[in-house]
Amino acid sequence: MAVEVCVKAAVGAPDVLGDCPFCQRVLLTLEEKKIPYKMHLINVDNKPKWFLEVNPEGKVPVIKFDDKWIADSDVVVGIIEEKYPNRPLSPPPQFASVGSKIFPSFVKFLKSKDPSDGSEQALLDELKALDEHLRAHGPYVNGEKICAVDLSLAPKLYHLDVALGHFKGWKIPESLTHVHNYMKLLFLQESFEKTKPAKKYVIAGWEPKVNA
C-alpha cells in the first residue's frame, strides 16, 4: 500500500509540486528506497482544513505511518530508515552533519542587504569545507553510494544555485570543483529529476522572503 505524504504545492500553481527542500528530501528518500507513495499537494497559503486537523502546526512535509501523521523531515527520514531498512541510507556518524550549515548560511546571505555583513564569506567557508570533504571522501558524502546526507543536501544546493543566481547574480566559485561535480551528479539522479520543482517555483517561493 502506498505511503501518504503531504508536500508543498507550487506558489501560484496548487496542482504542481512546489519548492520545499524538506519535502523533496522526504520524496527522494522514498524514491531511493523504492517505496510507493501518494502525494497530497498542500497550498501553504491556503491550507485545507483536514490538513490542519491532522497537523495543527501546519508545516510540510508530513507522512502517515500506522494511521498517525508525523512531521519534520529529520524525524520522517529516521522513521523511514527504521521501517524500510533495505537500501540502507544512514551515513556513518562522523559524516552525519557534513554540509549541515550550508542551508542556514545560504538563507542568511540571500536575505542580506548589507554586502559587508560577512554572510557571503560564511557561506563560502561552508562550501569550501564541503569541497574538502568531497575531495577526501567523494564523490558522494560517504563515498561511492548515495546516503541520507546527500538526499538532504541535494534540494538545498539546488535552491542555493537557483535563488542566488536569480536574486544576486551569484555563482559558486569555479575553484570548488568537487562541489560542482557533486551537484551535477546529484541533479542527474532519476529520483532528483522526478521530484525537483521547476526553477520558476523556487524563485517564486523565495521572492517574498528576499523582498521582505
Ligand SMILES: N[C@@H](CCC(=O)N[C@@H](CS)C(=O)NCC(=O)O)C(=O)O
Ligand atoms: N524542520 C522542518 C521544516 C519544514 C518547513 O519549514 N516547511 C515549510 C515549507 S519549506 C512550511 O511548511 N511552511 C509553511 C508554514 O510554515 O506555514 C522539516 O525539516 O520538515
